[in-house]
Amino acid sequence: MGKGKIVLAFSGGLDTSICIPLLREHYGFDEIITVAVDVGQPEAEVARATEKGRMLADNHYTIDVREKFVTDYVFPAIKANGSYEGYPMGTALARPLIAEEIVRIAEEEGASKIAHGCTGKGNDQLRFDFVFRSAGYEIVAPMREMNLTREWEICYAQEHNIPVSVGKKNPYSVDENCWSRSIEGGRLEDPAFHPPEEIYAWTVSPEKAPDVMEEVRIRFERGVPVALNGKSLPGLALIQELNQIAGQNGVGRNDMIEDRILGLKAREVYEHPAATVLLAAHRDLEHLVLTRQELVFKQIIDTKWSELAYMGLVHEPLFYALNAFIDTTQERVNGTVDLGLYKGSVKILGRSSGNALYSDDLVSFDSTTIDQNHAIGFSNYFGLQARLLRNLKKE
Numbered sequence: 001m002g003k004g005k006i007v008l009a010f011s012g013g014l015d016t017s018i019c020i021p022l023l024r025e026h027y028g029f030d031e032i033i034t035v036a037v038d039v040g041q042p043e044a045e046v047a048r049a050t051e052k053g054r055m056l057a058d059n060h061y062t063i064d065v066r067e068k069f070v071t072d073y074v075f076p077a078i079k080a081n082g083s084y085e086g087y088p089m090g091t092a093l094a095r096p097l098i099a100e101e102i103v104r105i106a107e108e109e110g111a112s113k114i115a116h117g118c119t120g121k122g123n124d125q126l127r128f129d130f131v132f133r134s135a136g137y138e139i140v141a142p143m144r145e146m147n148l149t150r151e152w153e154i155c156y157a158q159e160h161n162i163p164v165s166v167g168k169k170n171p172y173s174v175d176e177n178c179w180s181r182s183i184e185g186g187r188l189e190d191p192a193f194h195p196p197e198e199i200y201a202w203t204v205s206p207e208k209a210p211d212v213m214e215e216v217r218i219r220f221e222r223g224v225p226v227a228l229n230g231k232s233l234p235g236l237a238l239i240q241e242l243n244q245i246a247g248q249n250g251v252g253r254n255d256m257i258e259d260r261i262l263g264l265k266a267r268e269v270y271e272h273p274a275a276t277v278l279l280a281a282h283r284d285l286e287h288l289v290l291t292r293q294e295l296v297f298k299q300i301i302d303t304k305w306s307e308l309a310y311m312g313l314v315h316e317p318l319f320y321a322l323n324a325f326i327d328t329t330q331e332r333v334n335g336t337v338d339l340g341l342y343k344g345s346v347k348i349l350g351r352s353s354g355n356a357l358y359s360d361d362l363v364s365f366d367s368t369t370i371d372q373n374h375a376i377g378f379s380n381y382f383g384l385q386a387r388l389l390r391n392l393k394k395e
């Protein structure tokens with residue numbers, strides 16, 4: 001008597017591919033169902049997953065959730081200025097959605113167990129497990145449980161006629177969705193090693209970018225981008241087009257040491273051209289339309305939001321509460337921001353909004369709307385306690 005059915009989160013890479021025979025032979029499952037979830041990884045990769053899943057598993061699903069990913073995960077991240085240790089999160093945002101889709105298929109298929117190919121060293125195991133356990137599934141994670149080496153995996157794959165693309169030519173581990181591309185592993189594991197140009201796919205090197213600045217205009221409604229250079233676009237198309245434009249100008253590269261949830265420090269390289277531009281524009285627009293009090297408090301909320309999102313704790317009640325606060329503030333984040341992209345840098349050129357809390361009539365050097373004498377009264381009390389203390393010390 002075998003162990004029945006299991007649903008496997010499937011990318012088509014080496015790890016998840018060898019999971020199929022491992023689940024059969026080593027774990028004793030009778031039926032393996034693979035699910036590839038398309039969040040905007042390269043088309044060839046999705047096609048490879050579909051082909052391999054159909055070839056190796058008993059049943060395979062490929063699910064395109066790119067629009068949902070943008071609307072339900074990337075847009076909230078923009079509203080929250082979502083970034084972790086200084087970079088716009090990408091992988092972290094996609095994992096919960098991928099996990100939800102796997103759960104949906106497991107329900108449809110009547111499977112009681114879910115498998116994934118995450119190792120026991122990274123963040124993704126925790127983000128996946130959180131969703132799978134919340135939904136009541138038992139988890140099988142061969143990579144984590146069996147402590148396998150790359151070499152063993154490659155041999156095992158070859159024995160099972162599984163095509164292997166990892167090797168000398170492709171020594172890195174890449175995770176990609178439409179918001180961000182991350183590269184790790186191989187020689188990058190030496191933090192002192194300078195990344196070679198070949199690891200980048202979305203951005204040109206800033207030195208090789210055009211010598212003239214390229215201008216872009218982003219229009220926001222309720223905190224999310226709705227138009228690029230005057231053209232209204234759905235979220236996914238807007239991000240894809242902006243990735244092209246900003247990537248050509250060398251914008252959005254990041255090489256950093258990151259603190260993983262487990263506490264391990266890891267060397268990570270990222271590309272996120274559109275994210276860099278959109279987050280810069282969004283932050284700037286918030287400064288035009290939100291009050292000082294809102295801005296200061298929202299920074300705390302944004303930091304907490306980002307921490308929970310990084311950990312994949314998207315069903316944590318606090319996360320819902322933070323989103324509710326953020327959504328309230330975003331009702332007024334409408335307007336346009338002009339930016340200049342030049343050899344890897346992004347600068348704000350100008351901004352405007354019908355909700356601007358800005359009055360040139362009040363602030364201008366040339367206006368007399370404000371009677372400046374009124375400021376003298378304000379100034380009399382300004383810093384009063386500190387002044388008193390300073391005088392005490394003098395005596």
Ligand code: ARG
Pocket residue numbers: 090091092123124173174175182183184258268
């Ligand atoms: N460090 C990032 C995160 O935890 C990205 C990890 C992506 N994985 C990869 N194989 N490149 O979200």
